[in-house]
Amino acid sequence: MKDRYSIVISYESGVPIFCPAIADSSIGIVAALAERRGVIDTIRDVEELTELVANF
Numbered sequence: 191m192k193d194r195y196s197i198v199i200s201y202e203s204g205v206p207i208f209c210p211a212i213a214d215s216s217i218g219i220v221a222a223l224a225e226r227r228g229v230i231d232t233i234r235d236v237e238e239l240t241e242l243v244a245n246f
Contacts, residue, residue: 208235 200207 206238208239 197207
């Protein structure tokens with residue numbers, strides 16, 4: 191287990207992974223243009239983060 195990345199473990203466990211600035215970065219732009227498996231929905235990210243903070 192020590193060789194596994196925490197992001198992989200989080201994903202496999204259903205834990206949400208947020209990276210709010212990715213849509214503004216070159217990585218986010220390239221990923222959006224390439225239409226990778228993941229979807230970059232910045233509005234949804236902001237809504238979910240706000241919900242988590244509001245209910246903390």
